[in-house]
Amino acid sequence: MADALSLLQTFFREAWTALVGVLLAFALLAALAQVLRVSTGAVIGANLWVWQGVAGMAGVVLLALFAFLGVPQIVRATLAAMPSGGGCGPIGELGTFSAGLIGGLAALRMLKALLSSTLSAAIGGSGGMAQALGETAEALFGMLLAALAVPAAAWFLGAC
Numbered sequence: 001m002a003d004a005l006s007l008l009q010t011f012f013r014e015a016w017t018a019l020v021g022v023l024l025a026f027a028l029l030a031a032l033a034q035v036l037r038v039s040t041g042a043v044i045g046a047n048l049w050v051w052q053g054v055a056g057m058a059g060v061v062l063l064a065l066f067a068f069l070g071v072p073q074i075v076r077a078t079l080a081a082m083p084s085g086g087g088c089g090p091i092g093e094l095g096t097f098s099a100g101l102i103g104g105l106a107a108l109r110m111l112k113a114l115l116s117s118t119l120s121a122a123i124g125g126s127g128g129m130a131q132a133l134g135e136t137a138e139a140l141f142g143m144l145l146a147a148l149a150v151p152a153a154a155w156f157l158g159a160c
Contacts, residue, residue: 004097005097005100008101009100009104012104012105012107012108016111019111019112019115020067020068020111022115023114023115023118024064026118026122027060027064027118029122030056030118031057031061033056033122033123034054034056034121035053035057037049037052037053037056038050038054038057059121063114063117063118063132064114064118066114067110067115071107071110071114071136072107074110075103075106075107099143099144102139102142102143105139106136106139106143109135109136109139110132110139112135113131113132113135113136114132116131116132117131
């Protein structure tokens with residue numbers, strides 16, 4: 001089971017790297033679009049466009065910083081806080097395996113939410129930071145529940 005978890009986590013790391021590259025490219029494009037918006041607004045004297053561009057650029061920068069600095073630390077802290085000895089034999093391993101699997105999926109889900117928020121900011125829409133943070137919380141809560149649900153179900157059913 002540990003080999004399968006290691007293989008899946010390696011796959012998720014590769015997917016994470018690919019998504020980070022795409023996120024970086026779109027964040028740079030979104031920042032460029034906002035810079036062009038600011039410069040156009042400044043040239044024609046549209047103060048609203050200037051402030052919208054500055055706010056959009058700040059939003060893109062905050063999303064990118066959260067994606068690169070916040071998400072990995074959140075996943076590491078949550079994985080470290082999960083109970084490791086909450087079951088007996090293969091049931092405990094199954095709980096750890098499911099939590100690790102959901103942890104990898106949670107990291108990808110968080111990055112996907114941030115990528116969609118960055119794309120939205122790049123085309124001039126709202127940043128969607130609240131949606132990205134909501135998906136982050138859902139993923140972390142699911143990861144913790146999976147780590148606790150399997151050992152609790154085994155204890156309740158009398159398997160240990």
